[in-house]
Amino acid sequence: MNENTIRVRGIDYYVETAGAEDLPTIVFLHGFTGSTATWQEVTKMLKGKYRTVAIDLTGHGKTSIPRDVNRYSMDEQVEDLEELFNALSFQQFKLVGYSMGGRVALAYTIRYPKRVTSLILESSSPGLKTENERMERQAADGRLADRIVSEGLRAFIDFWGNIPLFSSQKKLLAEKQLAVKNERLSQSETGLANSLRGIGTGSQASYWDRLHTVNLPVLLITGELDTKFVNISREMQSYFPNVRHETIDHTGHAIHVEKPDTFATMIEEHISELKNRGGSL
Template sequence: MSDALESLTLDAEGLALHVRQRRAASTPAVLFLHGWLDHSHSFDALLPHLPASWRLVLLDFRGMGRSAHVGPGATYQFSDYALDVEATLDGLGLDAVHLVGHSLGGIVSQAYAAARPERVQSVTLIESLGPAGGPAEGALERLRSALKDARRPPNRKRYPTVEAAAARLLENSPTLTRDAALYLARHGTEPFEGGVAFTFDPRHRRRFGMGYDEAQWLALQAGIACPLQLLLATGGLRHDEGLMRSRVQALHTLAHPPLHIPGGHHVHMEQPAVVAEALLRLIR
């Protein structure tokens, strides 16, 4: 049986999702969900550190990586990403999986685990404590912002080289290492107008019109029934201490206290062996 990753296209209500898979007949099955505007290759460094017998599935969310963009006039909403997870499980004939989510992927992992507890065996969150939340009073401004963003043309920016695209990633994500930025750019760009452009749909930069306030998000978290672990980077995203404390306390199935790992927001690319060890402990 080959240890190579095979690329597949799955159907999500007519939208083509790109996934990569290793050892399709093996168990346990582990599904990796990447961060906002990233792609499944952000997990590549982890793979050599995981057991060769595991079935690994790496998804590109809609409008990111090599998955299709939504059509004209359509938008992206948070619940769409949960639909992508469901389409992946259904398309691969998976009854249940272990979820590993980085940043946005961790938020989606929590939401899907709460909504479909019978299909999620464990959740590993990497640099992911949930959405911004906030008070209910923020709903009006959120809607106003979404309507304003809808007027912005979804322009794709051209970069002369992959290296220039990587430099842009470093500007936007200063905790990235140069090697990680270059790797993300190599796998996250394509030829465009004599240079390169990122493959993600620029409409992803528009704000959601609907979102969870803090009370709603904590109610959703309460629906998670499987074991869960939280991996945080010492140089990663900074959270309000009060918010972080309440979010962690709400994770009532947390298998152990949050694990703090040296590195930046993409700590799984910097410290793949340490992150893989944490996955082994939880999944085994």
């Protein structure tokens, strides 16, 4: 694995790559409180078959933590990614995004569709449909951001790890639960609070009315126990022209954490299916 820090538009982005340059490239974007570390089990399983690229998004992991909340907006992060891919000399790739990273991946694909040969969204959404929903969510995310700053990182991570969205992770081995917690604790109050304010679901535009423009192959992956996102993906399925939705049994929001072998297999099967159909790698 190669570790690099690449300066893009005033921000130092941390990037982990593995695999030969002539292999098909898969780019991975993590979720809120995550980092490149969240993908390591999956990328190890893909070793030798693909070039894998994991990126710490703005304010997360080892990437810079801007104090200006506007620097976390969806538009800013999409432009950062485009410049980062230019710096890495990437032409085309498959794009995988989890939760918040899925929203970024979708926004990037809509802006730069010729870059992405297929899009894999794990437990993600196109945003909220109405202005009222977005305003309510912005207010809720703002209160949560204030809580992070006032109570500190450790108190927030203790709270965040116990929300219903992650209840299925309580069944994981203690070692894996500790790894997830330590990854979250490696973040910063400023990075997390500004992410909620700048790129929270309420702060981004709704992409529901743009899904029909995404003509490339899309794979939606959800966990059976994550009912909210199963339902969102089912609705998204009716908008995308070229889409498949897979729901994994006995699994919650973070399929790649709870069942990394299943997740890696699904990526491989998706790519193999596209190859058999004559799609681009």
